[in-house]
Amino acid sequence: MPTIIEKKLAFDFADGWQVVKYDQRVNPETGESAGFYRRVIEKGGVQHVRGVDLICRLPDLPERLQFIEVKDDRKRELAVGPRHAELFITVMQKVASTLAGLVVAERLGDVSLLPYACLGQQPAIEVALFLVEPELGVPATSGENGLYRLAKKQGVTALDQRLFAKLAEWNLPFVLYNLSNRRPPDWQVRDLA
Numbered sequence: 001m002p003t004i005i006e007k008k009l010a011f012d013f014a015d016g017w018q019v020v021k022y023d024q025r026v027n028p029e030t031g032e033s034a035g036f037y038r039r040v041i042e043k044g045g046v047q048h049v050r051g052v053d054l055i056c057r058l059p060d061l062p063e064r065l066q067f068i069e070v071k072d073d074r075k076r077e078l079a080v081g082p083r084h085a086e087l088f089i090t091v092m093q094k095v096a097s098t099l100a101g102l103v104v105a106e107r108l109g110d111v112s113l114l115p116y117a118c119l120g121q122q123p124a125i126e127v128a129l130f131l132v133e134p135e136l137g138v139p140a141t142s143g144e145n146g147l148y149r150l151a152k153k154q155g156v157t158a159l160d161q162r163l164f165a166k167l168a169e170w171n172l173p174f175v176l177y178n179l180s181n182r183r184p185p186d187w188q189v190r191d192l193a
Contacts, residue, residue, distance in 0.1 A: 006053050007072040009132070010190040016059030017187070018115045022098060023051040036113050041101050049097040050090070052127075057115045058186075063123035065116060066186075069094055072132045074193070084159040087129070091163055095127055095172065126173045129163065130189065131156070133178070 002013045004021055013019050024035030033039070037051035054068040069091055073083070105117035133156075160176045167174040177184045179191060 004054060005192070006070045008191070008193040009070060009072060009130070010192055011054065011068070011070075012188040012190065013056065014059075014187065018057040020055050020113065020116060021053065022055045022101075022116075023053055036105050036110050037098075037101050040108070040110070041097075041104065048093075049100070050094045051101055052094045052098045055098070055102075055113075055116045056187075057118075063118050063121050065118075065123050065125045066128060067095060067098055067125065068128045068130060070130045072193075074132055074134045084155045087131070087159055088162050088166075091127070091129055092166060095167065095170075126175065127163075127167055128175050128177060128184065130177045130184070132191075 001015055002017055002019045004011045004013075004019055006021065011019070020035065022035055023037050024032065025038055026032070026034045034043075035051075041049055041051070052067040053070045056066040056068065058064040058066065071087060071090075099119070102113065102117045102119050105113040106119055110117060156176070160174075163176070164174045175184075176182060177189075179189065183189070
């Protein structure tokens with residue numbers, strides 16, 4: 001069973017799944033080399049290009065890919081509006097950049113991305129945002145906390161709807177997951193914090 005650690009979260013995938021940490025940085029402690037995105041795209045001087053955190057190839061035929069972007073905001077300030085607008089832009093930029101990177105990897109025949117660089121076969125691609133938001137520090141009995149929870153929920157719902165609508169225009173289904181009430185059905189996440 002493949003397991004990937006990303007931002008103090010362990011992602012466990014079923015047997016048969018292939019998973020790569022697309023935006024992998026060089027890790028001198030473990031000896032891991034940088035992933036294709038860091039080695040070829042970013043290192044080549046291309047600016048304003050960002051990659052999703054994980055790319056999965058499901059064991060199904062025809063080919064199916066899943067792009068997973070992980071955002072662990074537990075140490076961030078509790079700014080709902082601007083953060084959700086920023087997340088929309090980030091996810092859209094990373095999806096577009098990852099698609100472009102996979103085209104380059106496919107053209108180059110990059111061995112590290114061979115199972116994922118299959119866009120010429122027109123695989124189905126799903127985009128997932130795994131969002132962990134900070135806990136509220138105010139007791140649940142406070143009226144202000146209730147209003148904040150409602151605003152936060154509405155902000156997440158609006159983000160979900162915007163990403164769903166925009167990615168649907170690109171023929172890419174979108175899903176939003178978190179640690180509590182919207183857990184992914186196809187893989188598991190463990191909190192290592």
